[in-house]
Amino acid sequence: xxxxxxxxxxxxxxxxxxxxxxxxxxxxxxxxxxxxxxxxxxxxxxxxxxxxxxxxxxxxxxxxxxxxxxxxxxxxxxxxxxxxxxxxxxxxxxxxxxxxxxxxxxxxxxxxxxxxxxxxxxxxxxxxxxxxxxxxxxxxxxxxxxxxxxxxxxxxxxxxxxxxxxxxxxxxxxxxxxxxxxxxxxxx
Numbered sequence: 591x592x593x594x595x596x597x598x599x600x601x602x603x604x605x606x607x608x609x610x611x612x613x614x615x616x617x618x619x620x621x622x623x624x625x626x627x628x629x630x631x632x633x634x635x636x637x638x639x640x641x642x643x644x645x646x647x648x649x650x651x652x653x654x655x656x657x658x659x660x661x662x663x664x665x666x667x668x669x670x671x672x673x674x675x676x677x678x679x680x681x682x683x684x685x686x687x688x689x690x691x692x693x694x695x696x697x698x699x700x701x702x703x704x705x706x707x708x709x710x711x712x713x714x715x716x717x718x719x720x721x722x723x724x725x726x727x728x729x730x731x732x733x734x735x736x737x738x739x740x741x742x743x744x745x746x747x748x749x750x751x752x753x754x755x756x757x758x759x760x761x762x763x764x765x766x767x768x769x770x771x772x773x774x775x776x777x778x
Contacts (some may be wrong), residue, residue: 670760675778683758688738690770691754714765718755727753
């Protein structure tokens with residue numbers, strides 16, 4: 591389930607919470623897992639004075655996160671081929687990030703690895719990070735290229751170049767777009 595990526599992380603966390611609270615039972619692992627709702631008195635909706643169903647507080651707390659997950663999953667039903675215009679050229683998600691990081695380094699040639707991590711933090715891309723040093727990126731790309739291996743970016747004062755990840759989803763690029771604006775660049 592963890593391999594479902596960031597889109598499924600909120601759903602995974604909601605399921606884990608229900609499991610820890612004893613409200614669901616999980617049989618099997620990974621894609622073969624089966625989830626069963628445990629019946630408890632609190633799990634049933636109760637009618638109010640006007641006859642409408644009242645959702646218990648603990649279930650109500652889960653409704654909004656589940657709706658957000660459903661929206662993300664619905665959005666990701668097909669391949670997102672959105673194009674972004676940056677610096678006069680059109681890019682897909684991953685190439686856009688590469689172009690922005692390259693442009694930032696070009697415009698700020700004295701930027702160190704640490705400073706670049708502050709501008710483009712790992713929290714934007716928790717699994718692969720926005721960029722890594724070349725050696726780490728190559729090691730993580732052993733089975734499948736997860737970085738732009740043929741487009742290293744050299745930072746001043748660093749022996750090893752960095753490589754930008756190519757693993758951008760629609761949900762992750764949405765987190766990256768405000769960062770582009772915060773450094774003074776425009777994307778359409």
